[in-house]
Amino acid sequence: MPILADNFNFLMPVIFLLVLFFIVKPPKTMPIYLVSLIGALLTFSLGFVKTQDFIMVINTCWDAIITLIGLMIISVNLQANKYFEWVSYVILKMSRQNGYILLILLSVLTSFIAAILANDGAVLIMTPLTFAITKMLNFKDKTAFAYLFTVGFLCDAASTPLLASNLTNILFADAFSINYINYARNMLIPTLIVIIATISFMLFIFNHHIPQHINLKDSKYNDVCSTKIIITSSLILLSLILGFIIASFYKLQAAIVVVPISLILASFNINQKIISLTTTVRKIDWSIVIFAISLFIIIVGLYNSGNLEFIKSFLNYHHKKNILNSFSIEIFLSIISSLFNNLPACLVSIISLKHLNLPINELDYVSYIAIFGTNIGSKLLPYGSLSTMLWLDMIKEEGYSLGWKSYFIYSIPVTILCLILGILTLSIFIG
Numbered sequence: 001m002p003i004l005a006d007n008f009n010f011l012m013p014v015i016f017l018l019v020l021f022f023i024v025k026p027p028k029t030m031p032i033y034l035v036s037l038i039g040a041l042l043t044f045s046l047g048f049v050k051t052q053d054f055i056m057v058i059n060t061c062w063d064a065i066i067t068l069i070g071l072m073i074i075s076v077n078l079q080a081n082k083y084f085e086w087v088s089y090v091i092l093k094m095s096r097q098n099g100y101i102l103l104i105l106l107s108v109l110t111s112f113i114a115a116i117l118a119n120d121g122a123v124l125i126m127t128p129l130t131f132a133i134t135k136m137l138n139f140k141d142k143t144a145f146a147y148l149f150t151v152g153f154l155c156d157a158a159s160t161p162l163l164a165s166n167l168t169n170i171l172f173a174d175a176f177s178i179n180y181i182n183y184a185r186n187m188l189i190p191t192l193i194v195i196i197a198t199i200s201f202m203l204f205i206f207n208h209h210i211p212q213h214i215n216l217k218d219s220k221y222n223d224v225c226s227t228k229i230i231i232t233s234s235l236i237l238l239s240l241i242l243g244f245i246i247a248s249f250y251k252l253q254a255a256i257v258v259v260p261i262s263l264i265l266a267s268f269n270i271n272q273k274i275i276s277l278t279t280t281v282r283k284i285d286w287s288i289v290i291f292a293i294s295l296f297i298i299i300v301g302l303y304n305s306g307n308l309e310f311i312k313s314f315l316n317y318h319h320k321k322n323i324l325n326s327f328s329i330e331i332f333l334s335i336i337s338s339l340f341n342n343l344p345a346c347l348v349s350i351i352s353l354k355h356l357n358l359p360i361n362e363l364d365y366v367s368y369i370a371i372f373g374t375n376i377g378s379k380l381l382p383y384g385s386l387s388t389m390l391w392l393d394m395i396k397e398e399g400y401s402l403g404w405k406s407y408f409i410y411s412i413p414v415t416i417l418c419l420i421l422g423i424l425t426l427s428i429f430i431g
Contacts, residue, residue, distance in 0.1 A: 012048050012305040015039050016298055020339065023383055024404070032383070033287035033294070040294035048301035057296045060347060063253040064167040065289055068120050068386065070258035074236070075124035076283045077265045080275035083233040084125075086225040088132040092214070099211035100203060103147060106130060107199045110151045111158035115191075116241045118254070119159035119166050119375070119387040126151045127394045137214055145400065146206035149410055150199075152391040157198050157376050157418055159387075161191040164248045168346040168374045172367045175350045180248055186368055190425035194376065194418045201414050229272070236265045285393055292343065292386055299344035303351065311336065312352035319362055326423050329369050334377020334419060342378035342385045349374070365430055372422040379415045382407050 019039035023032045043049050078084055091109070095102035106126070114122035130151045134144035159166040163173050163183050173183055203210070243257035269275050302308050314332055318325040337345040349370050353363065378384030382392055382404065395402065 008046075009305040009307065011046060012043070012301050013307050015042050015046075016302055019295075019298060031287060033291040036291045036294035036298070040297040043298050043301035048305050049297055053300050053304065054297065057293065057300060060171075061167075061293065061296060061343065063255050064343070065292065066255040067118075067253075067258045068289065069284060070255065070262040071117070071121045071124050072284045073262040073266055073280060074121075074240070074258075075128065076280050077262075077269045077275060078125070078233055079128050080279075081229045081233060081269055081272070082225040083229060084129045084132050085136075086230055088129055088136060092133065092136065095214065097214045099143075099214055102133070102214065103150060103203065103206075103210060104199060106133070106147060106151055107154055107195070107202070110154045111195045114155050114158040115161045115165050116244055118164060118244075119155045119385065120390065121240075122155040122159070123152065123387040123391045123394075126155065127391055131394075131398055139211075141400065142209045143211065145402075146202070146209045148391075148395055148400065150202040150206070152388065152395075153202075153379060153411070153414060154195065154198055155387050155391065156379055156385055158191060158195050160194070160371055160375050160422075161188045162248065164244045164254065166371075166375050168342055169371055170254075171346050171350060172371055175354070176363055176367050178364060178367065186426070186429055187371070189429060190372075190422050193425045194422050197417055197421050198414060201417060205410065205414075232268055233265070236261060236268075285390065288386055288389055288393070291389070292341070295341050296344050296347070299340050299348060303348055308348055308352075311348055312355055315349070315352055315366065316356050319356065319358055319366055321362060321365055323423065323427055326365075326369050326427060327420070329366060330373045330377065330419050330423055333370050333373030334380055334415070337374045337378040338381035338384040341383060342374040345378075346370070346374045368426055368430065369423065372419060372426070376415060376418050376422065379411050382411075 016039070019035055022030070022035040026032050026035060044054065091102065091105050094105055106129075110122055110126045113125055117125070127148070130147050134147060139147070156166075160169065161184065163169050163178075163180050169183070172178065240257065240261050243261065244254065246252070247254060247257050266277065266280055269280075270277060299308075315329065318328045318332075333345065333349060336348070339345075340348070353366060353370075358366065375385075379388065382402075383389050392402065
């Protein structure tokens with residue numbers, strides 16, 4: 001490492017805080033992905049991150065990045081062929097013209113997709129689907145937001161039951177040899193409790209904005225989705241679900257499943273002259289990918305410069321199994337995940353835990369706590385997870401401007417509620 005990095009370790013926190021500041025208040029002429037990219041380039045050029053560190057970052061997150069791109073391709077193509085509109089119509093029919101039932105149905109569907117197709121897949125599928133429904137019903141902004149926020153929150157909150165539900169789950173499980181069956185046995189019920197609590201809370205806080213009666217006659221739905229498109233798209237999603245299940249058991253990378261299936265759907269739409277390859281590539285949100293890799297590099301620079309030793313110290317002090325320690329770790333990692341983004345926070349947490357040499361039973365327990373903290377706790381801030389950032393970008397494109405204050409009003413109470421219930425239920429199941 002160059003002499004500059006050795007003697008000026010204080011520069012790394014300065015870089016991180018500046019990046020954080022400009023993410024919160026981005027310059028009008030500079031998108032946040034460019035802010036994080038500049039921070040990453042500074043981190044690398046000053047020697048806080050070596051070439052082998054960069055290679056380690058790529059080795060760690062290549063599967064997630066390629067999977068995310070594949071899921072974006074699927075989402076873009078399902079929007080283009082009107083499949084989302086067809087699914088929206090089916091859900092509307094099942095809702096019995098009741099706004100509360102509609103919210104519950106969307107929540108259950110979001111939770112199922114998040115569990116099987118991961119949080120990023122859920123947000124890419126459910127956000128446009130929810131938009132389609134709100135547009136069909138001519139919902140006002142506050143009513144539309146109630147449905148959009150619920151779906152967006154559940155994409156992360158419901159991504160803890162299975163290993164394939166979130167990349168952080170896979171990273172923790174691989175690092176500490178947690179097998180698929182044990183993971184599901186410990187996390188399924190706590191996640192179910194969190195999902196039920198989330199839906200109940202959303203019904204309560206958005207009660208005045210949810211219509212009791214929906215007039216389907218006023219919807220703008222047009223039957224433009226052919227039977228061929230419905231069958232093909234449904235088979236594509238079914239193949240994706242089965243592929244993820246098989247990949248989970250055989251420990252295959254998610255990209256091996258997603259990429260071929262996304263290309264099959266894209267080829268089908270191209271042959272049907274629904275959307276071109278150029279348009280598909282153009283509609284992919286490449287800025288999210290750049291942001292993720294850049295932030296990963298900055299956090300590795302922070303760790304290399306010795307500025308993240310407090311994480312290891314905190315985990316070491318609170319690793320004993322009791323409710324107070326468990327909740328302390330969960331809140332601590334929630335804050336770290338919200339500030340650093342949950343994927344880099346997950347990586348730093350794993351590195352820190354490995355240096356503690358804890359007994360295997362304590363290590364497993366802390367890992368499950370950390371998963372709740374990094375997955376659900378990341379919702380405290382808008383850029384805590386990639387799925388939240390994707391969700392924010394997608395609603396912004398549709399004209400929904402969401403300020404930090406408005407986000408906090410809803411995100412903080414429901415996040416804290418889910419974290420408390422998650423820990424209480426987890427402590428019962430793991431004991």
